[in-house]
Amino acid sequence: MKYKDKINQLISEGSQAEFLEWLQSQPEMEQVEIMRELKQLTLEFSKKMNFNIREDVPLMEQYDKKMDAYEDGILDLRLADDMMARVNEVMDNHIRKMAKANNGVREHIIYCIVNDEPNAPQMKILAQKMIALEKKENFHEPEKWKGLPEI
Numbered sequence: 001m002k003y004k005d006k007i008n009q010l011i012s013e014g015s016q017a018e019f020l021e022w023l024q025s026q027p028e029m030e031q032v033e034i035m036r037e038l039k040q041l042t043l044e045f046s047k048k049m050n051f052n053i054r055e056d057v058p059l060m061e062q063y064d065k066k067m068d069a070y071e072d073g074i075l076d077l078r079l080a081d082d083m084m085a086r087v088n089e090v091m092d093n094h095i096r097k098m099a100k101a102n103n104g105v106r107e108h109i110i111y112c113i114v115n116d117e118p119n120a121p122q123m124k125i126l127a128q129k130m131i132a133l134e135k136k137e138n139f140h141e142p143e144k145w146k147g148l149p150e151i
């Protein structure tokens with residue numbers, strides 16, 4: 001048992017508050033391991049004292065289930081964090097790709113307007129809409145539209 005000595009020290013020399021403070025200062029998964037070791041030490045001690053803690057303390061029956069549920073909760077949160085990080089990474093990649101594509105679209109729009117291409121009126125409307133959307137979403141950078149005449 002990895003924490004046997006520390007648990008015994010805190011139980012014999014410290015207070016419940018000191019044990020809880022130390023326990024909470026440990027990484028979450030280590031807390032689970034510590035609590036399982038605490039249970040094992042309690043069972044060993046009760047056996048030495050000829051005390052059947054499993055029968056006399058009703059919560060001992062639920063202890064393993066509660067520790068498993070706590071551990072599952074920690075792992076679920078870690079999985080959710082990992083999944084969220086992956087989603088953010090994928091979104092960032094898509095945003096970068098869209099920005100590159102948007103640059104090409106922007107350049108084409110400016111080219112059509114500046115060169116008075118047949119679709120220039122439609123491109124002016126599209127440019128106005130894109131600029132409005134950029135402003136609305138707080139990523140408008142006027143210098144990216146610098147080649148565009150006043151519309």
